[in-house]
Amino acid sequence: MASQEERKADTRQRLLDAAAALFADRGIEAVSIDTVAEAADRTSGAVYAHFGNKEGLLNALLESLVNETAAVMEAELSIDGDRDDQLIALWHTFADPPPGPGRGWMLLEHELWLYANRHEPARAHLAARFDEARRLVAESMRAFEAEGHADLPGTPEEVAPLVLAMLVGLEMQHRLDPAAVPDETAALGLRAITGLGATSTRPASRKKTSR
Amino acid sequence: MASQEERKADTRQRLLDAAAALFADRGIEAVSIDTVAEAADRTSGAVYAHFGNKEGLLNALLESLVNETAAVMEAELSIDGDRDDQLIALWHTFADPPPGPGRGWMLLEHELWLYANRHEPARAHLAARFDEARRLVAESMRAFEAEGHADLPGTPEEVAPLVLAMLVGLEMQHRLDPAAVPDETAALGLRAITGLGATSTRPASRKKTSR
DNA sequence: GTCTATATAGTGATAGAC
DNA sequence: GTCTATCACTATATAGAC
Structure with missing residues (x-):
């Protein structure tokens, strides 16, 4: 079973991976936070919890x-x-x-x-x-x-x-x-x-x- | 006085110049058609009349x-x-x-x-x-x-x-x-x-x- | 930490008046 | 050709339930 901390780290990585793939494919501005979240099997709320906003996501990436x-x-x-x-x-x-x-x-x-x-x-x-x-x-x-x-x-x-x-x-x-x-x-x-x-x-x- | 044709050509050039400056400054996706039109002292309707859509504007540029x-x-x-x-x-x-x-x-x-x-x-x-x-x-x-x-x-x-x-x-x-x-x-x-x-x-x- | 629902604002594009 | 008004759609971000 995955602990809460493992799940958190997993979500973070999934979001970063999804962002990298989508940004490369369609361009940063053309990709919405919702799209990133969905590609990572999460919702936009997860992105905001982890990175604050899109800029935070970019910096983390x-x-x-x-x-x-x-x-x-x-x-x-x-x-x-x-x-x-x-x-x-x-x-x-x-x-x-x-x-x-x-x-x-x-x-x-x-x-x-x-x-x-x-x-x-x-x-x-x-x-x-x-x-x-x-x-x-x-x-x-x-x-x-x-x-x-x-x-x-x-x-x-x-x-x-x-x-x-x-x-x-x-x-x-x-x-x-x-x-x-x-x-x-x-x-x-x-x-x-x-x-x-x-x-x-x-x-x-x-x-x-x-x- | 400017003939209609001169005005048309002038508008077209103004739109292209404004688009070039704004795209360079903020990025293509971050600039709306309205913003381009306003910077050229026109409205979005002018952009659509001249170039059809944003892609048309880009190609013309x-x-x-x-x-x-x-x-x-x-x-x-x-x-x-x-x-x-x-x-x-x-x-x-x-x-x-x-x-x-x-x-x-x-x-x-x-x-x-x-x-x-x-x-x-x-x-x-x-x-x-x-x-x-x-x-x-x-x-x-x-x-x-x-x-x-x-x-x-x-x-x-x-x-x-x-x-x-x-x-x-x-x-x-x-x-x-x-x-x-x-x-x-x-x-x-x-x-x-x-x-x-x-x-x-x-x-x-x-x-x-x-x- | 994550999701659902929603407030608020901005987008591209079209229709019709002038 | 250009403008005004308006369309449907999508965006970011927040609040509260779980």
Whole structure:
């Protein structure tokens, strides 16, 4: 049997999950609190009890996601294997719909970004998210460089925002018109920033990735 | 005196301008048709007469903006002078609030991108906009290369989406936290992609741009 | 903590006068 | 073409029962 506290925590998570999926799918403003509640098999009263109002729900959602994206990126970057493959894998995390809740992980990111730009309290949460992402990328860049696989045009901390920008910017174009950004172009861009393939201490072939 | 046709065209433009400013400032979904009409000194009836409904207004707005952004980018890229300065100028067009309607040119862009991702008819308009932007950048890249100032990592058509991605992606991070993306970092990224400064047939100094 | 019911206000859209 | 008035619908938020 579930204790009251377990039920409370469960409801909270259900509401957050439902909100994330619906916001990504239809947009934040287009989704009513009632809709979120119903998707979580609760009523609007539950939302108000937990989060006060829609803004509270948004802030809670942003906070709960701070570590999630970081985990995804870290997973991609920590895979053993060719460094070049890692960058492509990272690109696919952005470009292709990963398992996640709905198909639209990045759509939710863009929704939240826009929201944070207009609601001061949310801004700090999202800024922290981006900071964490940059920190992780910088760490990987440092590792690449130490192994002699990368030839960075600057410090890892300078290059990190560039990598993030490239991924996000290409994803935006890719989503609108996939043909405009083939995988090869993404690889070209990421290599240009990281200097990967420039030093080239790699022994094997590179045109075709066997896997 | 204004003829009826002039008044009609004037109303249409006023409505589009008001919509652009309000959508950028508060978000598309948060702005009612009544609000748009009142900001243009008209009533909601005028909006319905001109555009049918809100979706019609959005499509008309997207269409009217197709050439506008292209004009801005073309202006930045056609300025005579150091090629390095041109890239920085282009970055400032994205990072700093240019004169435009409201201060939030890029916010409107993000609103429209998100909207186009959920409304098929609008998608084509926005895709055309991006295509045009890439075409312009590719043209400049070709010129840079011909002058021996750039050392592109790929064809101009391949590099164009990379430049656009870098600009947009850095702008997103910059808007959330300006300190995270100083001008020098942006310059670093753009140079890494364009190879500008690599071939270095340039005679003058580079650390400090005299102007 | 959660639900039901309700108060209050705002939305997109239409009809008809001018 | 534009405005006024009005439609049906949906939103957020609250009060009180359980």
